[in-house]
Amino acid sequence: MNVKKAAAVFSITIPIISAILIINFFTGFMSIPWQGMPVFPLLLSPIGIILAFVSIKTNKRCAVYGIVLNAIMFPFPFFWFIGGALLFGV
Numbered sequence: 001m002n003v004k005k006a007a008a009v010f011s012i013t014i015p016i017i018s019a020i021l022i023i024n025f026f027t028g029f030m031s032i033p034w035q036g037m038p039v040f041p042l043l044l045s046p047i048g049i050i051l052a053f054v055s056i057k058t059n060k061r062c063a064v065y066g067i068v069l070n071a072i073m074f075p076f077p078f079f080w081f082i083g084g085a086l087l088f089g090v
Contacts, residue, residue: 008055011066014048015041015073022076045074 018041024030052066 002058004055004058005062007051008059008062008066011048011052011055012062012069014044014051015066015069018044018073018076039077041070041073042077045070049074 021040024032048070049067052063052070055066056063
């Protein structure tokens with residue numbers, strides 16, 4: 001596997017891992033020490049988008065999926081912070 005193909009795969013796995021951690025945050029299915037994981041996409045989604053742009057020449061389909069999924073996951077923490085302030089007043 002070459003570097004650009006690996007970058008495309010990692011650009012897809014980053015939002016999947018972020019979604020799993022966010023679902024775990026809401027449901028409490030597993031007890032993990034990282035309870036602030038809704039912030040996780042804010043930190044890693046830009047890296048996933050960059051990896052997808054790097055790999056767009058070799059693996060266009062995976063790169064486009066990576067860009068779209070990371071772009072969907074990136075604003076989630078902002079919605080969470082704003083929604084929490086509006087609904088709960090914290």
